[in-house]
Every structure is written in C-alpha cells, then in structure tokens.
Amino acid sequence: MIAEAAVFCADYLAGVDGRSVAPSAEAVAGLADLCGDLPDEAADPLKIVELLHSLGSPATVANSGGRYFGFVNGGMVPAALGAAMLVSTWDQNAAFQVQSPVAAQLEATALRWVAELLGLPEGTGGAVVTGATMANFCALAAARHAILERDGWNVEEDGLFGAPPITVMVGDEVHSSLVKALGMLGLGRRRVIRVPVDGQGRMRVDALPHLDARTILCLQAGNVNTGAFDPAGAICPAARAAGAWIHVDGAFGLWAATSDKLRDLTAGFELADSWATDGHKWPNVGYDCGVALVRDARTLKAAMSIQAAYLMQGELREPSHYNPELSRRARGVELWAALRSLGRKGMAEIVERTSAHARRFAEGLRAAGFAVLNEVVINQVLVSFGSAERTLEVVRRIQEDGTCWCGSTVWQGKTAMRISVSSWVTSERDVEMSLAAMVRIVLEAS
Numbered sequence: 001m002i003a004e005a006a007v008f009c010a011d012y013l014a015g016v017d018g019r020s021v022a023p024s025a026e027a028v029a030g031l032a033d034l035c036g037d038l039p040d041e042a043a044d045p046l047k048i049v050e051l052l053h054s055l056g057s058p059a060t061v062a063n064s065g066g067r068y069f070g071f072v073n074g075g076m077v078p079a080a081l082g083a084a085m086l087v088s089t090w091d092q093n094a095a096f097q098v099q100s101p102v103a104a105q106l107e108a109t110a111l112r113w114v115a116e117l118l119g120l121p122e123g124t125g126g127a128v129v130t131g132a133t134m135a136n137f138c139a140l141a142a143a144r145h146a147i148l149e150r151d152g153w154n155v156e157e158d159g160l161f162g163a164p165p166i167t168v169m170v171g172d173e174v175h176s177s178l179v180k181a182l183g184m185l186g187l188g189r190r191r192v193i194r195v196p197v198d199g200q201g202r203m204r205v206d207a208l209p210h211l212d213a214r215t216i217l218c219l220q221a222g223n224v225n226t227g228a229f230d231p232a233g234a235i236c237p238a239a240r241a242a243g244a245w246i247h248v249d250g251a252f253g254l255w256a257a258t259s260d261k262l263r264d265l266t267a268g269f270e271l272a273d274s275w276a277t278d279g280h281k282w283p284n285v286g287y288d289c290g291v292a293l294v295r296d297a298r299t300l301k302a303a304m305s306i307q308a309a310y311l312m313q314g315e316l317r318e319p320s321h322y323n324p325e326l327s328r329r330a331r332g333v334e335l336w337a338a339l340r341s342l343g344r345k346g347m348a349e350i351v352e353r354t355s356a357h358a359r360r361f362a363e364g365l366r367a368a369g370f371a372v373l374n375e376v377v378i379n380q381v382l383v384s385f386g387s388a389e390r391t392l393e394v395v396r397r398i399q400e401d402g403t404c405w406c407g408s409t410v411w412q413g414k415t416a417m418r419i420s421v422s423s424w425v426t427s428e429r430d431v432e433m434s435l436a437a438m439v440r441i442v443l444e445a446s
C-alpha cells in the first residue's frame with residue numbers, strides 16, 4: 001500500500017508539466033464524490049488513496065510545476081519531498097528530545113544553517129514553525145517579552161492589562177500577516193504607527209518618528225508585491241542606539257543574502273533583534289515551513305516555554321520551548337534536507353535564477369507594450385494591462401487558459417497582475433511559454 005502510494009506521487013509529478021496549472025471546473029466538481037456522508041463501514045486504505053489520486057490530484061493547482069506564479073509559492077526540491085515522505089512515515093512528535101532525537105537535532109542544525117545563510121549574528125536562536133505568519137508571531141512575542149521585562153513586567157505571567165505601553169511601528173506597506181500577529185499578541189492591529197513609504201513600498205527614513213526603548217520597529221525585507229527592501233542600513237544603527245527592538249519580516253527577501261549579486265539589498269538587516277522567514281518560499285522546502293530567529297534566544301524561550309511534570313526535559317535544546325505548539329510535525333527535518341541538498345551554492349542559484357526569470361518577464365511584457373509597475377529587484381513583477389477592469393479580465397483569462405497562473409493585486413491604487421517566480425522548477429522554457437500565453441491572451445481580450 002505504501003509502495004502504491006509512492007507510485008501515485010510519482011505519477012502526479014510526471015503529469016504536472018503537461019496539465020492546466022489551475023484545475024478544470026470538471027475536476028473541482030468531481031470533489032463532490034469525496035465530500036459525501038461519512039460511511040459506517042471501514043474501507044480498504046489503498047482504495048482511499050487511489051480515490052484521492054483519481055479525484056483529488058486533478059483538483060490541485062499545479063504548484064509543483066514550473067508555471068505557477070501565484071502568491072509567493074515555492075515548489076519542493078526533491079530532497080525535501082523525500083524527507084517529507086520519511087517524516088510522515090516516522091510519525092515523530094517533534095516537541096521534545098526524548099520524543100524524537102532526530103527531529104530535535106536536525107531542527108537545531110537547520111536553524112543554525114539558516115542563521116548562517118542569512119548572515120545573522122552568531123548565537124541567534126529560533127523556532128521552526130508553519131510559516132512567516134507564525135514566525136512573525138513568535139519573534140514579536142519575544143520582542144514583547146524583552147521590552148516589558150526591562151520595565152520589570154512579566155507579560156507571560158501577568159498579561160498585558162496594566163502593562164507599560166509598547167509603541168509598534170510598521171511601514172505603510174507592511175504585510176497583513178505581521179499585522180495579524182500583532183493582533184494575536186494583544187498589541188493591536190490598529191494600534192500601530194504606520195511609517196510612510198516610497199513608490200516601491202520602502203520605509204522613508206526621513207519620515208521615521210522618534211524611537212525609544214519601548215518601541216518595536218518592524219522592517220520588511222522583500223515586499224510581497226514589489227519585492228522592495230526597507231533601507232535597513234540607514235535605519236538600524238540609529239534604531240539600535242535608541243534601544244528599540246528591531247524586527248524584520250523577511251518571509252522571502254532575506255534569502256537574497258545568500259547571493260553575491262543580491263546581498264547588498266539585505267545590508268543592515270543583520271543589526272535587527274529578530275527575523276521571520278519562510279522555508280516554503282525561496283528555499284523550496286514544501287508546505288509548510290517557517291522560521292523565527294531571535295538574536296537573544298532567551299527572550300523567545302521566555303515567551304514560549306512550557307512546563308509540566310510529565311514533560312521530560314534534558315540539557316539539550318527542547319523544540320517546544322521555542323514555538324507555540326506542543327505536539328508538532330518534524331518539519332525541521334524537511335528544512336534540513338532541502339538545505340543539505342542545495343548547499344550554499346544551490347540556495348543562491350535558486351534566488352538568482354528566479355530573479356533572472358522575473359527580469360525576463362518584465363522585459364518581455366514591457367517589450368509587448370505593457371506597464372511594469374515596480375523596479376524588479378528580486379523575483380516579483382507587477383504588470384498593468386490598462387484599466388483595472390481590463391487587467392482583472394486578463395488575469396481571469398490567464399488563470400482559465402491554464403498555461404500558467406498569476407494572481408492580481410492593487411499596488412498603491414493601481415490594479416496589477418502579480419508574477420512571483422519562486423519555484424526551483426521554473427525553467428527558461430516555462431517563462432517563454434508563459435510570456436507567449438500572456439501576450440496572446442491580452443490580444444484576445446482586446
């Protein structure tokens with residue numbers, strides 16, 4: 001049965017390049033056969049997996065192929081996929097060393113490798129979580145702890161009611177997940193100072209308000225629409241001197257630090273106190289995998305640690321002291337496998353290759369007469385096909401056509417199509433096929 005399941009997986013991957021990127025309406029309608037009443041009787045597990053493959057696989061979006069450019073979705077490098085299969089087979093609970101030495105040790109190793117790859121200070125610690133949303137949450141929980149601890153307030157024990165106030169600053173183009181994390185931490189989605197940004201979404205240094213030791217300053221490395229980076233080199237030294245806690249949302253952009261050609265974009269972010277990034281974006285670990293990193297890991301542990309008589313704890317790093325969950329998947333093993341297989345060079349190659357593909361998209365679309373709205377600094381491209389209605393109609397037709405898949409956005413008042421090249425699979429052929437389809441579809445829509 002396991003061998004058959006592996007055959008279905010291989011069959012799925014073999015077919016992914018030849019199919020429509022979005023599932024057909026018939027495939028989605030076919031899901032109704034999986035969504036009926038729960039049967040009374042047990043069924044043959046092989047039949048269930050067969051059913052999933054025959055009806056579920058066609059109703060997926062082809063994220064594992066080379067022409068999915070939606071959101072900032074990475075693919076899955078083969079070592080990560082193989083590791084994910086083993087991790088599922090092992091069924092480890094990666095909460096404590098005693099439950100899974102392999103999960104605990106590889107997670108710690110992967111965290112060290114990520115900090116090294118991103119050029120972060122020695123001694124940085126962290127957590128492997130489900131994505132950048134939770135990574136932002138963990139890092140900001142550490143920030144909240146550290147700032148209130150300076151005032152003698154223990155936020156984990158005593159909560160936020162009556163606590164000294166914390167000022168939170170974000171750029172006006174902050175990612176919504178960071179704002180959500182602030183809400184979950186009791187710091188308020190609305191109770192933030194939004195610092196004005198420029199036309200690429202970069203925080204304006206001249207518009208930065210006064211910072212002090214009760215401030216959490218949230219910077220961004222890689223805007224989800226433009227790919228732009230806040231000018232950390234110009235902001236961080238003064239922010240550090242003022243005693244502010246600097247947090248960086250670098251869900252994908254921070255990985256530019258691995259490339260000799262793009263590293264300059266990340267200069268200054270290493271001066272921060274905490275960082276959030278994703279394994280499932282540029283490193284192509286597969287869903288789901290995020291990473292929170294904190295310069296003083298003690299603060300993260302203070303925010304997240306858990307004690308109970310039955311939870312046996314030793315001398316080594318215990319994963320569950322650093323993240324919100326107790327029971328958890330050994331996703332650190334998949335992160336370890338992806339990085340171990342890519343090495344420093346392979347990681348930099350993904351970053352450089354996908355960024356070159358994005359530049360080619362921008363060049364091809366400009367040459368065809370369309371307006372590219374952003375400076376293509378990394379892997380993100382915003383293109384307008386004219387009015388908002390026309391742009392949205394083109395995006396709808398592109399999705400329906402199935403050659404590739406792109407989403408839409410509104411960038412500083414202008415409706416645009418987003419192209420995010422984040423998968424290791426995307427080839428020059430994929431880019432040229434997609435460009436040709438985009439141009440053809442715009443002409444058809446005229």
Ligand SMILES: Cc1ncc(COP(=O)(O)O)c(C=O)c1O
Nearest residue numbers: 072131132133175177224249251
């Ligand atoms: C800058 C930024 N921060 C945070 C996130 C949220 O990441 P996740 O979906 O992994 O939680 C994203 C997602 O695209 C992002 O681009």
